[in-house]
Amino acid sequence: MNNPDPEEQEDELLALHSILNSEEFVRDESKSAGECRVSVELPAGFTVLLREEGETGRQYEISSLPPLLLTFELPKDYPSSSAPSFTLTCSWLTNSQLSALSSQLVDLYKATSGSVVLFSWLQFLREDALLFLNIHNVLELPADGDDQSSEADRKPDSLTEAAEDFPPSLNVPSDPPEPVRCSTDAEDQEGFSGEEEDVSALLLLNSSSDPSDPRTRGATSLSVHSRVSQNEDQSFCEVSVTPSQALLSQILICDATHKQKVFDSSLFDCGVCFLVLLGSECVQLSECGHVFCQACLREFCTVQITEGNVQGVTCPQADCKASPTPAQVKRLVGDELFSRYDRLLLQFSLESMSDVIYCPRMFCGSAVIMEKSGTAALCSVCGLAFCVTCRKTYHGTDDCQGQEEKKMNKLMERLDLPISEEGRNAVMDDFLKGSKKRKNLLIKRYGQNILKYVIETKSNEKWIKANSKPCPRCSRQIEKNGGCDRMTCTQCSQVFNWQFLTKIDPPD
Incomplete structure (x- = not known):
């Protein structure tokens, strides 16, 4: 009588290949074997919680967890007499929980009375695994306490001893054991295993005891190294991450990736x-x-x-x-x-910062932090000390108008004109409105060129005040003689709006 097992095995593997995508199922063509990644279904509002010492805990709502990895090989007498030999791995379950799931898979095979069972296993892991493990709306990750860290460097004598040293929800020994391998005569084993993933700079996943090995099965007490030198005498910058933090990062990144895939396909x-x-x-x-x-x-x-x-x-x-x-x-x-x-x-x-001003030098224009105690500012790039009010070289405690007035007074003294502004205005009015004889007397006393200079200077000051506006960057007075409100300062090249004196950055 012909053995129907090879035909049933082939039909089952072809069915899995047609039902599952390439990320969920990979077949080993050289033999009746393969691996399946099973994403468990989460209820609405499912959260992952990490409690850390001295904190109330960090809680995140997620819609996806890292998948369980089921690696299997079909014996020659499957499904008539033997169950598949398989390995079940997961980064967020303990070995006790994995052993319980594995035993349930074996029981499911026994209940089928010699029928193919792989799809039923996958359906159970996807839909019922959390309820079977009594995980409902919250997956609580363990805190990494001081008692754990003090034992991190001690190599356990056995896997059972290692399991007793760590919280029951996440046992993480220093030397990770091999994943639980289950078959029809699978025995309960203690220890921990992690899902096989790439170690990355994001410190998301599990590292092996050998830092040079980029792939591993087994969650470990992370000590992740990032390379900073390619010489023979290589130096490393060590970043310590607790196992729980690494696991939480893995879960959150997996959830974000899942959400992006859902978004992309909607x-x-x-x-x-x-x-x-x-x-x-x-x-x-x-x-x-x-x-x-x-x-x-x-x-x-x-x-x-x-x-x-x-x-x-x-x-x-x-x-x-x-x-x-x-x-x-x-x-x-x-x-x-x-x-x-x-x-x-x-x-x-x-x-937008009230204490930032720009250096008035045309070739510099660097941002400068103003001193709160006075009107002085020092450019750290070109070294100019300037007054934040008039944007000119710093003139001490005297006000800006006082400086201009001192310069004018010195000029008036040199020209033998009245020092006070009222006196100068009286001389100008007398010259402009007086008789020809009075003008000649003033010319003889002060000189025609001096009077002409003073009159033009005062007239220019009045005209500039009435017909120009200061550049919002360097305060240089600018005249608008036509066109739109978009202006460019000839001193610092700042583009600004004439109406509101707001800066405009020109296109590159």
Whole structure:
């Protein structure tokens, strides 16, 4: 009589290949074996909780956990006489919990009376594993107490002793044991195992006892090294991360990846062009949740940044003040335009600070922190000490008008004119309104060129005051003789609005 087992095995493996995608099922073509990654179904509002010493705990709502890894090999007499030989691995379950699940899988095979069982196993792990382990709405990760750290360097005499040294929900010995391998005669084993993953700079996953081995099974007390030198005498910068923190990071990253996959495969209405597109072609602003297609949001951000309006890089939705993250802006507009955005954003932030002023030197223009105790400022780039009021070289405690007045008084003394402003005004009025004889007397006393100079100087001062405005950066007086309100200072090249004296950054 022919043995039906090989045919049933092949049919079962073909069925798994057609039902599951390439991430969920990988077959070993050389033999009747393979591995399945099973994502357990979580109820709504499921949370992961990490309690740390001295803290109330950190709690996060998640929709996905790292998958369980089921590696199996089918004996020649499966399914008629023997169950599959398998290994069950998971980073967030204890070996006791994994052994309980493994025993249940064996019981499920026995209940099938010699029928194929792999799909039933996967269905059980996906739908009923949490309830079987009495995990309902919260997965509580253990705290890493001082008693744990004090034992971290001691090698346990046995796996049972290691399990007693750590909290029951996450046993993490210094030397990780091999994953639990279960078959029809599987025995209960103590210890811990972790899901096989890549060790990355994010310190997310488990490290092996050998730092040079980039892959491992078994959660360990993490001591992750990041390379900083490629010489023969290599130096390392050690970053200590507790096992619970590493596990929490792994869970949160896995959940974020899952949510992104769900978003990419869902359909959304763009809030600008109103086209229906896949999430992979859209961007969702995390601050407000509004969704726009990449093309529309890219064009919107590009226009705003090109015009120098970094404050306008916000959500295009009406009356929404949310903004895309810098990472989203960079992905949309590219490195070159993002560099401009980053620079303008820094400049806008500096200008919004009340204690920041710019160096008045044309070749410098660096941001300078003003002293609260006075009007002096010192540029750290070019070394200029200047007055924050008049933007000229620092003149001590005298006010700015006093400095101008002193200069004028010295000139008047040298020209033999009255020192007081009232006296000078009286001389000018006398010269302009007096008779020809009076003008000749004044010319003989002060000289025609001196009188002409004083009159023109005062007239210019009045005209400048009435017809010009100071540059908002260097305070140089600027005349507007036509055109629009967009002005450029000839001294510091600052572009600004004439009406409101607000700075405008010109396009690159």
